[in-house]
Amino acid sequence: MKLWGIDLGGTKIECAVLDSENDLAVVIRKRLPTESDKGYEHILSQIKKLIDLVSEEIGERPLKIGFATPGVSEPDTNLMKNSNTTCLNGKPMQKDLEDILGIPVKLANDANCFALAEALMGAGKDYPDAEVVFGVIMGTGVGGGLVVNKKIIGGHHGIGGEWGHNILEENGQACYCGKKGCVEQVISGPALERFYERESGEKLSLKTILEKYHAGTDGHATSTIDRLLEYYGRAISTLINVLDPGLIVIGGGVGNIDLLYNEGYERIKKYIFNNGVITTPILKPNLGDSAGVFGAALL
Structure with missing residues (x-):
């Protein structure tokens, strides 16, 4: 069929x-x-x-x-x-x-579908022993999906994997969910652009901010990207401390930033409850924008 x-x-x-x-x-x-x-x-x-x-x-x-x-x-x-x-x-x-x-129709959140597709058809194909796979979305918003033993964990309230709405920065920026300082309001693309604008008075795209960071000529760009890496390390560590997944796959535009997979990976060590040791594979997705629709079919 x-x-x-x-x-x-x-x-x-x-x-x-x-x-x-x-x-x-x-x-x-x-x-x-x-x-x-x-x-x-x-x-x-x-x-x-x-x-x-x-x-x-x-x-x-x-x-x-x-x-x-x-x-x-x-x-x-x-x-x-x-x-x-x-x-x-x-x-x-x-x-x-x-x-x-x-x-018959089955619905699942798009982040969960992303995680399912990557676990079964994408990056997870190289990690067949990964019982727990967490799919992170870091783009315009921040979200996540949880797959355990090849099945989505939707949760009691249907919010399984909603990583983006935990508080990451006390008394930070107000979020549409009603809280302040959610992960989404700290390390999403728009949040990083807003931080740079507050620091510098200039409105730039994240791509341009990243270019200035690599050029080493803009202190505000340096502080913006350093903020991303530090809070990313802290936020990912909570996923590992609670779920200890065998694989994390990061989708979304912010997830394309290569620094997350080296310098960002090092920052996780400061917060992980494992004596600073981390061996969790954290990868870019293999399926691109196909993951959502493939995950839906796999439901």
Whole structure:
């Protein structure tokens, strides 16, 4: 049986079909714009339209389908929450999708789908003995996904892996979640750019800040990147202290910064509860922006 997945993004919806559970070869990938500004019902219709198009193209329809979603379906109420595509919040999305598609639907947070895909199809293929895999997202926001023995751990409240909303800096920047100083407000791309602007009075992209850091000509860039590395080390150490994963994979734009994998790795040693010894593989992802949709199919 073919495995169908949908990655529901803020700007695009992508469908992927994998050949079978035993052969994860990609049969087809196809995208449509989300057009989330037109509302919840329109998003549902775009999803159905995309599945219809793919079904026509490959000559068969799905028997069940997985979805990578922004936010998560609350286990107690089955209503969506914590989604930055805000029209989804409070909606019984799983039920509505099952009604409109006429097949069983499984939802998981997009960070969890990223972690699952990397564990089974990506970086994790080189670490088959890693029972616990944690997928970190460091980009516009900061999030995470947890996979144990090849299964997503969604958790009692559906927030398993939500690493980005632990407090990292006491009395730091206010976060949309209601707290101050969350991981997301310290080491996400926008947070680093805001810190540089506060320090220097100049608004620059993270890419430019990083270039100035490497040039060694801008003290504010130096303090911005040093802040990233120090807080990254502290934040990752908490993951290792609690979960001790066999593999950590870091996705998102900030995760492309090579310093995280050498100097940042050294900073973890200051905080880890293991006499300063760390052997955890921490890697860039292998699947790029495919991880979300592949993870959805693997659900």
